[in-house]
Amino acid sequence: MEQQNELYPKVFTWLFVGLLITFTSGYILSTNLILAAQVLSIGFIPIVIIELVIALVLGLRIQKMNPLTAKILYIVYSIITGITFSSIFITYELSSLMSIFLITALTFAALAFYGYTTKKDLSRWGVILLICLLVTIIASILNYFIFKSSTTDIALSGFGVLIFCGYIAYDMQKVKSMLPALGEEKASIIGAFELYLDFINLFIRLIELFGKEKD
Numbered sequence: 001m002e003q004q005n006e007l008y009p010k011v012f013t014w015l016f017v018g019l020l021i022t023f024t025s026g027y028i029l030s031t032n033l034i035l036a037a038q039v040l041s042i043g044f045i046p047i048v049i050i051e052l053v054i055a056l057v058l059g060l061r062i063q064k065m066n067p068l069t070a071k072i073l074y075i076v077y078s079i080i081t082g083i084t085f086s087s088i089f090i091t092y093e094l095s096s097l098m099s100i101f102l103i104t105a106l107t108f109a110a111l112a113f114y115g116y117t118t119k120k121d122l123s124r125w126g127v128i129l130l131i132c133l134l135v136t137i138i139a140s141i142l143n144y145f146i147f148k149s150s151t152t153d154i155a156l157s158g159f160g161v162l163i164f165c166g167y168i169a170y171d172m173q174k175v176k177s178m179l180p181a182l183g184e185e186k187a188s189i190i191g192a193f194e195l196y197l198d199f200i201n202l203f204i205r206l207i208e209l210f211g212k213e214k215d
Contacts, residue, residue, distance in 0.1 A: 007184055007191070008116070011175055014074065014192030019199060021078040023101075026085030036086045044084075051080055058193055067185040074193050081200060088207065096212035104203045111165055112195070115172030125170045132163050157208040164202040171195055 029036045054077045062070060089097065115122065136159055143152045175191035182190065 007175065007179055007187055010184065010188035011191040011195065014071075014188055015195050015199070018074060018078040018192060018196045021075060022082040022085055022200070025079055025082030027089050029083060029086035030089030033090070036090065039083055040087060047080060047084055051077060054080075055193075055197075058190060062182060062186055062190050065186070067189065070186060070189045074189055074196075077193070078196070088204075091213055092207065092211045093214055096210075097207070100206045100210060101203065104199065104206055107165065107202065108168055108199050111168040112172045115169035118169070118173070122170045122173045125166055126174075129163055129166050129170060132159070136160055136163060154209065157205045160205040161202060161209070164198050164205065168195065168198045168202070171198055 029039065054073050058065075058070060058073055058077075136156055139152070140156050143149055143156065171191070171194045174194070175187065178187035178191055181187075
């Protein structure tokens, strides 16, 4: 129990570091439109591939990975996500983004608290959430290329909010089970990384629903 009490502060410290890097780098890049255009010119697909590779390496190799390597990969992932976030800062009003960030943070805090304190076993949520996420991704791809329905986009964003709300509570509880297998240093990084993904994805879905674009 004492180890768990020491683990969670480290998880949230790394979560804060990742979010700070992402939002700061995204905002700074957005203030230089020429540089942002040059950086983003490499294309969305290569950036996504790099992010997927890092996520897979962290997820599959974390047990054999040096803790320092895991920290570096996490920071690199946060920077790359910040690069893509520059387009969000360019597109949407800053006041709108700040409001949505606050809503995301409050929602995250409430669900993380539930995941930490509940005595209910949330492990069965994993498969359900994964299936729902995969269905949402497939539906989003089909809608983007074939149906092109704005109503469907809104519905999928709303469904995404529910999925990542579930993931926050699920991943928060899952952090406890990582400690025996990974040790404190690695568990804090992978736990922070998973919660970071939950926060970022919830934030993006809320932007899609409520974000106010610049005139």
